[in-house]
Amino acid sequence: MTGAARDLGRQLDTGGGASLGGAIVSAQVDDVTESGRVNLTLDGVLQLEVPCADSYRDRKAGDWVAVRTGARPVVVWRLGDDPGDESADEIREIAADVAGDMIPVSAYTWGTGAPAGAGWQEVTTLWTRADANGTGQLYAQVATAVPSPDPPATRPPKTVAVTATDSGSWRNGRPDEYASVPMQGDWTGGGARRGGWFYGSKIATACAGKTVASMTVAFSRKTGSGVNGKRPLHLYLHGYTAPPSGQLSLGDGPEELLRLSVGAKGTATLPAAWRTALASGSARGLAIYTTGSADYMGVTGGTITIKFSA
CATH class of the missing domain: 2.60.120 (Jelly Rolls)
Incomplete structure (x- = not known):
């Protein structure tokens, strides 16, 4: 538990949460339950299925949280450092993974006439499917028998x-x-x-x-x-x-x-x-x-x- 979290817990425990209907104390989450609530210990007693505010996301065992005490304790928020940096790293990792599965297209244009320049082929029918790894594929049936490029390698699911x-x-x-x-x-x-x-x-x-x-x-x-x-x-x-x-x-x-x-x-x-x-x-x-x-x-x-x- 960080020093800031301990200090905040002490300050709240001295009466900062009285307006909420009970004292606010800090506690550590023992487990997250199937219902999304948490089990935690207050004053040496294991409290089961403690409800949590919607703002308390990504719940996991070991979290330090602020708890409103009373006949029915409620977790009101999580204590500790800003999780923004960790979330940003996770988003970057997911984005890099998705980008690796994509086939780049250099340009996408359209018009009412035929395209200018050499090498274009007319598509008569377009086909699509998911391959054995669940990756989407497109196949173009063309009007003339120009050799097709090798299909791009697809990655297996990670x-x-x-x-x-x-x-x-x-x-x-x-x-x-x-x-x-x-x-x-x-x-x-x-x-x-x-x-x-x-x-x-x-x-x-x-x-x-x-x-x-x-x-x-x-x-x-x-x-x-x-x-x-x-x-x-x-x-x-x-x-x-x-x-x-x-x-x-x-x-x-x-x-x-x-x-x-x-x-x-x-x-x-x-x-x-x-x-x-x-x-x-x-x-x-x-x-x-x-x-x-x-x-x-x-x-x-x-x-x-x-x-x-x-």
Whole structure:
């Protein structure tokens, strides 16, 4: 937290927010929830699903915010440095990426007569399509058989999001019909649950012939499962393209890449060895598993975002 943010929090806490119906205090966001609200701690108590002013954008865990206290706390704004420079860099990166996919046109003119100069061809029919990478293409059918230039190279997509085709939970060596989402741990003593996400062959197919720069996976923690505070997901790889009828056997792991409080969403970066295994097809999906009640939770999501460097 910056010194300016601390000073502002102290000043507001001395009464600057009284006209708003409660004192204004500073707090740090624990998690952002699926609803877009936040979980944060006030006076040692975890507050769930705290609503936020519309002006508080790009919400993320770790933000320092000004909170109006009262019977129902409300986040009124974010504290800290001006995010303008960071946003400008992101915009430049996106613009450069888009420009790289464009084919330059030196001039675009029109008229009622034929164009002046040599080399022009009359277009009788114009065709368009999206290629295998989703890039728009134009093809001109011309009146005379003049050799066509080589088509410009198109770049493969730099990012692909792969969603799970199926998911589920297993308990005592078989599918758990009582669990509606993938779960980890044992809350009641009936046996430790393990959950899994299945992608068929979609991950390896998306990565074929490309160089993978990174893989991230997005999860959300289900409300009403386990304690409210932040707990880790115990992540594993598995080798199944579809849910097994017997036990879900686990591969490499566990990795504690992400901690979530109840109702929160988050993104974890997969280790390099894991993305290599998933890209090659030696691993097919992700799973969660632990014993005991300390880290018991239900988890949804599982979308894997793959970024390519070539």
